[in-house]
Amino acid sequence: MYLIVFLCVALYSVMSATVGVRLVRRALPVRGVPELLMGFAYASAPGFGYPLVVVGSQVSDRTASALLFAVGQTAIVLGVTSFLFFNARVFRSGSRLAPVAGALGGLVLAVASYHRVRTHIAVGAASLSLASVRRDTVATLIVLGLAYAWTALEGMRHTRMMRRRAQIGLGDPVVANRFLLWAIAGSLQCVSDVVIAYSLMQGGNISADPLPLFATSSVGVVNSALLVLIFMPPARYTRWLAREPRGALAAA
């Protein structure tokens, strides 16, 4: 079972790193800020941050373990903060409150991660059993869950707008479908974070209990596929969307 979970999460990390690096490479020549923020978010947090934290927790050498864990946590904080600023920039570009919300989220993550790293250096991999570390992890998950919920709601709002545009012959079915998939990915990730946070608050072991493991692995696999369809859609898929525009806005 652990092997399946590991493979699912590893797949999500690999896909995130691939999509993230690709988006950053696409953004740099044209100075595309939204693509840069999104690419950096995926490459930094799920692409490199999470694997480094996991590996850092398994390494027996204390110095190497602390270094990997700290670098991984920093990558997660920077990645998720970038994700929050992507939401603010793309979906709420005229709002003054949105960047403030993004900065606040980043600050909470930074404080929680700083404490987790300090405790990891002092105690090692067993630090997750400490109440204070569990509290910091729940705080991190709450910020993450809110970020994904924000994404999901904006995705749903834009899907609804795209559906109305389609009725008068406006809009691109590929873009419309991207918003729909974006909403689904955000919703799933939000549910997964809620399950993991609940498990932690109940005193569970998120690395061993079936429910958080199932949430992490299943959402990891589904979101890997969604990342491909959103950011690197196969030609056959985009042809299908163009041929069957209603399919682009189905479900939801």
Add this chain to the structure above:
Amino acid sequence: MAGSAPFEAICAELASAKGMDRWTARGMLQLALMDAGLDKATVSATQLGVVVERLLPRQLQSQTGVDVNRVCARLRDVLALEAAEEPLETLEG
């Protein structure tokens, strides 16, 4: 929140029509944009052209004393000028 340049331009044009005022024109256009799933801050002249063609006439018919065909023709003229100044690509593209 301010509207895009084409939105503001046709708002002003619509407000100058007989039987209309600034607030009625703005509200009517905003309702049409909502029906079309468009945002006034980012709507382009091309998108507004479709709204004027497909949705606005129905709304204008409820306004007494408005010559719908004439008003829509004037709005299309304003949008043609605005479209000439628009960049070719949008963020969503």
